[in-house]
Amino acid sequence: MHRRRIINTLRKLTTQTTKLAKESKRVFPPLYWRLYSVWYRHMRVYTKNIFSNGLPPFLEPLLFLAGVGLGLGTYITQSMEGLSYLEFLGTGLLVTAAMFTAAFECSFGTFIRLEFDKVYDGMLASPLTVNDLIVGEIIWAGTKGLFFSFAVLCILAIFGVIHLPYSLLAPLVGFLTGTMFAVISLLITSFVRTINQLNFFFTGFISPMFFFSGVVFPTSNLPSYIQPLVEIVPLTHSVRLVRAVCANHYQMIHLWDLFYIVAFILVVGFFAVKRLRRRMVN
Amino acid sequence: MAEKIIIVKNVSKTFPKVVAVNNLSFEVEAQTCFGCLGPNGAGKSTMMKIIYGKCTRDEKPMSQMSIFGYDPKDQELKIKYQSGVVPQDNNLDDELNVIQNLMIYSKFYNIPARLARERIAYLLDFLELSEKANSRITELSGGMKRRLVIARALLNNPRLLILDEPTTGLDPQVRHLIWDKLRLLKKEGTTILLTTHYMEEAFQICDTVMIMHKGQRIIEGPPRDLLAKNIEKYVLELLDAGALQDKFNDSMREQVRIDRSQQGTRLFSNNYDYLKTLAGSMESENYYLRQTNLEDVFLKATGRGLSETQ
Numbered sequence: 147m148h149r150r151r152i153i154n155t156l157r158k159l160t161t162q163t164t165k166l167a168k169e170s171k172r173v174f175p176p177l178y179w180r181l182y183s184v185w186y187r188h189m190r191v192y193t194k195n196i197f198s199n200g201l202p203p204f205l206e207p208l209l210f211l212a213g214v215g216l217g218l219g220t221y222i223t224q225s226m227e228g229l230s231y232l233e234f235l236g237t238g239l240l241v242t243a244a245m246f247t248a249a250f251e252c253s254f255g256t257f258i259r260l261e262f263d264k265v266y267d268g269m270l271a272s273p274l275t276v277n278d279l280i281v282g283e284i285i286w287a288g289t290k291g292l293f294f295s296f297a298v299l300c301i302l303a304i305f306g307v308i309h310l311p312y313s314l315l316a317p318l319v320g321f322l323t324g325t326m327f328a329v330i331s332l333l334i335t336s337f338v339r340t341i342n343q344l345n346f347f348f349t350g351f352i353s354p355m356f357f358f359s360g361v362v363f364p365t366s367n368l369p370s371y372i373q374p375l376v377e378i379v380p381l382t383h384s385v386r387l388v389r390a391v392c393a394n395h396y397q398m399i400h401l402w403d404l405f406y407i408v409a410f411i412l413v414v415g416f417f418a419v420k421r422l423r424r425r426m427v428n
Numbered sequence: 429m430a431e432k433i434i435i436v437k438n439v440s441k442t443f444p445k446v447v448a449v450n451n452l453s454f455e456v457e458a459q460t461c462f463g464c465l466g467p468n469g470a471g472k473s474t475m476m477k478i479i480y481g482k483c484t485r486d487e488k489p490m491s492q493m494s495i496f497g498y499d500p501k502d503q504e505l506k507i508k509y510q511s512g513v514v515p516q517d518n519n520l521d522d523e524l525n526v527i528q529n530l531m532i533y534s535k536f537y538n539i540p541a542r543l544a545r546e547r548i549a550y551l552l553d554f555l556e557l558s559e560k561a562n563s564r565i566t567e568l569s570g571g572m573k574r575r576l577v578i579a580r581a582l583l584n585n586p587r588l589l590i591l592d593e594p595t596t597g598l599d600p601q602v603r604h605l606i607w608d609k610l611r612l613l614k615k616e617g618t619t620i621l622l623t624t625h626y627m628e629e630a631f632q633i634c635d636t637v638m639i640m641h642k643g644q645r646i647i648e649g650p651p652r653d654l655l656a657k658n659i660e661k662y663v664l665e666l667l668d669a670g671a672l673q674d675k676f677n678d679s680m681r682e683q684v685r686i687d688r689s690q691q692g693t694r695l696f697s698n699n700y701d702y703l704k705t706l707a708g709s710m711e712s713e714n715y716y717l718r719q720t721n722l723e724d725v726f727l728k729a730t731g732r733g734l735s736e737t738q
C-alpha cells in the first residue's frame with residue numbers, strides 16, 4: 147500500500163517534470179537572437195548574389211581614384227588640411243560609401259520590403275516584434291556601411307594612398323555612419339507614400355551632403371553663414387572622425403563628433419521606430 | 429471540459445473609416461477546427477491579425493483576449509512562438525529559394541540548424557513539395573506557394589494554426605490535399621482557426637463554424653446544426669419565376685419561404701413532395717431542386733445583396 151503510493155507520487159512527479167521541460171522549451175528566443183536572426187535574413191539575401199553585390203563596393207573607389215589620381219588631381223596641387231588631394235578625397239570616400247549604401251538600403255530597400263514584397267508581414271507572424279525588425283535592420287545597414295568602408299580601405303591601402311595600421315579602424319566609423327544614415331532614412335521612409343518621393347530625399351539631402359560636409363573640399367573656406375549648417379549635418383562629423391582615425395591624431399572636437407553621432411542614432415532612431423511601427427501594426 | 433485555446437470577449441477594431449470588428453466574442457477549444465465565414469470585408473482577416481498581434485484591438489475595458497492564456501496586447505511573442513500563421517496573401521521572400529525561405533524562418537524560431545533541416549525535409553515531404561526544394565519562389569505555381577506558406581507556418585510545430593483563406597484560388601486536388609493535411613494535424617493535437625469562402629471546406633473540416641457580417645457574429649455552431657436549425661431542408665431554385673406566377677398565393681406561402689433576388693427566386697421548404705409538385709409543371713432547364721447547404725445558410729444570414737463594404 148505504502149509502496150504503491152510512493153510509486154504513484156513518483157510517477158506524477160516525472161510526468162510533471164517532463165511536462166515542465168516541454169513547457170520551458172516553449173520559450174521564445176531572447177532579444178539578441180531575434181536581432182541576429184533579422185540581421186541574418188538580410189545578410190543571406192545580400193550574399194546570395196555575392197558577385198554582383200560584392201564587387202561594386204571595390205570597383206567604385208577604384209574608378210574614383212583613377213579619375214582623380216590620373217585626371218582631376220593633377221590640376222589640384224594645393225594641399226587640403228595638410229593632405230594631398232588624393233588622400234583628402236580618399237579618406238572622405240571611406241564614409242560616403244557607407245552613407246550611400248545605408249541610405250539606399252533603408253529607403254528604397256525598406257520601402258519595397260514594406261509595401262511591395264510584404265516581407266515584413268510574414269516576419270511579423272513569427273516570434274519577432276516590430277522593434278526587433280527595425281533595430282535588426284538598422285544594425286544590418288551599419289554592417290553594410292562597415293563592409294563598404296572596408297572595401298574602400300582595401301583599395302586605398304593597395305595604392306598606398308593611406309597608411310596602415312591606424313586606418314584599419316576606419317570601417318568602425320563606416321559602421322557608425324551607416325547606422326546614422328539608416329535611422330534618418332527609415333524616418334524619412336516612414337513619411338513616404340509612393341516610392342518616387344524618395345528621390346527628393348536623395349537629391350535634396352544626400353547629394354548636397356556629399357558636397358558640403360568636407361568630403362570633396364574643406365568646409366573652412368565656405369562663407370560664415372553656411373558654417374552652422376555644415377556643423378548640423380551628420381556627414382561632417384563622420385568625415386572629421388574618419389580623418390582623425392586615419393591620421394591617428396585626435397582632438398577634443400572629435401569627442402564632440404562621436405557624441406553627435408551616438409546622440410543622432412539614438413534620437414532619430416527612436417522616432418524612426420516609433421513612426422514605422424504605426425505602418426507595420428495597425 | 430476541454431481546454432480553451434482562444435478566448436475572445438467583446439473585441440472591437442475601429443479603422444478611421446470603418447468598424448472592422450464589432451464587439452465580437454467567441455471561443456475555440458483545444459484540438460478542434462474553428463471556421464470563420466463571412467462576406468468580403470466582414471472583418472475575418474482583421475480578427476486573425478488581432479490574435480497574432482499584427483493589429484491592435486480597440487482599448488475597451490470590457491474587451492478581453494486570451495490565447496494559451498496570454499493577451500496579444502502585451503505578450504505577442506509568447507503567442508507567436510507557439511502559433512503558425514498562413515496569411516491571406518502569400519508573403520514569401522522572392523529573393524530566396526524554397527529551402528532558404530524555410531531556413532530563414534527556422535532561425536526566427538531559433539531552431540538549431542541540423543534539426544531545422546530535418547524538419548524542413550519532413551514538411552516539404554508532408555506537403556508534397558520535395559521536388560521543388562531548390563526552386564526559386566517565382567517558379568512556383570499558386571498552389572505550391574500556398575503549400576509552402578503552410579509548411580512555413582508548421583516549422584515550429586505550432587499548437588495553434590491560423591489560416592486565412594488557405595485554399596482560395598486553388599484547384600480541387602490541391603484543396604483536398606490541404607484538407608487531408610489539416611485533418612491529420614488536428615488529429616495530432618493542433619488547434620486550427622481558419623477563414624474560408626468555401627462552404628464545402630467549412631463543412632469538410634470545421635467542427636464549429638461562425639458566420640460573421642460587418643464585424644459581428646451572426647450565428648455559430650457545428651456545420652450540421654447550423655443547417656438543421658437555420659434553414660429548411662430543400663430548396664427549389666427558379667430561373668424563370670414567371671412560369672409559377674399564378675401559383676404565388678397565400679396557400680403557397682404557408683408551405684414555402686420565398687426568397688427573391690436579382691439572381692432568381694428560391695423557394696425553401698421542408699416538404700420535398702410539395703416542391704416537387706410545383707416543379708412538375710415546369711421545363712426541366714428552368715428549375716433546380718436540391719437539398720439546402722451551408723451556402724444557403726450563409727446567404728440567408730448575411731443577406732443576398734452586396735453591401736458597400738464588399
Ligand SMILES: Nc1ncnc2c1ncn2[C@@H]1O[C@H](COP(=O)(O)OP(=O)(O)OP(=O)(O)O)[C@@H](O)[C@H]1O
Pocket residue numbers: 428443444445446447448466467468469470471472473474475516737
Ligand atoms: N489597415 C486597414 N486600414 C483601414 N481599413 C482596413 C484595414 N484593414 C482592413 N480594413 C477594413 O476593415 C474591414 C474588414 O476587412 P478584413 O480584411 O478584415 O475583411 P475580411 O473579412 O478578411 O474580407 P475578405 O474576405 O475580403 O478577406 C474592411 O472594410 C476593410 O476595408
Ligand SMILES: [Mg+2]
Pocket residue numbers: 472473474516592
Ligand atoms: Mg480577409
